[in-house]
Amino acid sequence: MAFKLFKNGDELYESSKELIKRGEFTKAREYLVKSIDKDGGVDDVAAVQVALIDLSSRLTNVNAYQNLLNALNKLTSSSTVEFGLDTIDAEDLKTECALTIRKIQLLSxxxxxxxxxxxxxxxxxxxxxxxxxxxxxxxxxxxxxxxxxxxxxxxxxxxxxxxxxxxxxxxxxxxxxxxxxxxxxxxxxxxxxxxxxxxxxxxxxxxxxRTCTCWMCGRVATGEGIHFYSAPADVSPSLKDSASSAADSRADTKHIYICRACYSAISNRSDEISKRYYQQTMQQMQAMEARLQAEIAALQSQIAFARMGR
Ligand SMILES: [Zn+2]
Structure with a gap:
């Protein structure tokens, strides 16, 4: 048997089948692309196999499914595609690609x-x-x-x-x-x-x-985490539950129920107060910094003066 340095299209195509079986996709892809460029091999099947290999590492990528679908639509030489040990029905794979594309687009x-x-x-x-x-x-x-x-x-x-x-x-x-x-x-x-x-x-x-009675306004709200919240509070055991209806106004002695309206009003007000304190603090810090800078400058000039006097 003569030694051949370069494989022809048919040989590359055949070798790629073995490589796919062994899971060596990168090398298999290389062989398949070369077999498409050269004469030999079955080009439309090879194109589907390349698209499948490309898909293998991008299973949630719409373009990868679209490329595979395009390759399948150009497939005329066979109604099936071999991939490793599997024989795939081209029509089934087309259906799956189209549905998967819709699924990814919808879910995202x-x-x-x-x-x-x-x-x-x-x-x-x-x-x-x-x-x-x-x-x-x-x-x-x-x-x-x-x-x-x-x-x-x-x-x-x-x-x-x-x-x-x-x-x-x-x-x-x-x-x-x-x-x-x-x-x-x-x-x-x-x-x-x-x-x-x-x-x-x-x-x-x-x-x-779940339904509650707001501890603050007494309104009845349904939907915990959406329309009312359980807020940490120190509830004295002697404080009676203010709710007259069946819906509780507190979860236990550590939490009360607050409706969304009361909750947001309190949060917004406390944000305003925090912002005011923040601004006051910043102003005071800026004034302090200016004072310190002035003192440092005064000290520096005294030191310079003392050195000159030596
Ligand atoms: Zn309320």
Missing amino acids: SSGSGSELTEKGKALQALAADYQTRIGAKSLIVTGLFKKDTSVTGNTEFYNLMAVSYETMADGAVFDNPQQAAEYQQIAAGYRQQNGQSTEENMRKVREYS
Whole structure:
């Protein structure tokens, strides 16, 4: 067998398969790119493999999925792509890329109030697409690069439905904490179906449904952490709870409940007072600094005078 210094396109393409199997993606990518430049190999499959390798280190990057989708759309020589020991269905991967792009874009968007309600609805539409278009099949990318085949179209459905209701809860909590508590309860149901913890959801359900009587103004407020707060205070045991209704006005002898309005009024006033003290202190320090500078200057001139006299 003759010794060859340079591999031709076919040989590079074949070698890259071995490298991918061994997980040597950097070298495999190099070989694949060279095989595309030279004659030989299967260029459209190689382009998909390059895009997959590029995706492997950027699993939350929209552009990486878009590049892979573009390469898949140009694939005509085969309906499948080999990647290491896996054979991937090109149409399945296209579906997954398109859904993942939507998912990343939706999850990274932000907003408040009704924008969050809209985001929640869009997440539900996406969840339904995962369920109908991927269903019980495992996600390909997660299987390839995270070696996890437990994530399927159906588990993504439950996951995204939970996130959707949590998002809508965030949107509703300011105007309607009761509604937000209901949304959190529904989200917990989806998390449970997915075998995930519902602790955070249930904590919010409790907080959003909790009602108090403000210690200061006596108004009834619902939604702890949003519409009322528990504030540290020294409550004498002999002080009776001022609440006449069922809602308490203190948590214990160390905390009282204050509604958002009273709380913000106190915070704003105390900020004003702090600012005034800060300015007074700064003025006094500046005056002191000027006095000290003057004394230093006087001392320096006395020293200079004493030296001259020697
Ligand atoms: Zn109040």
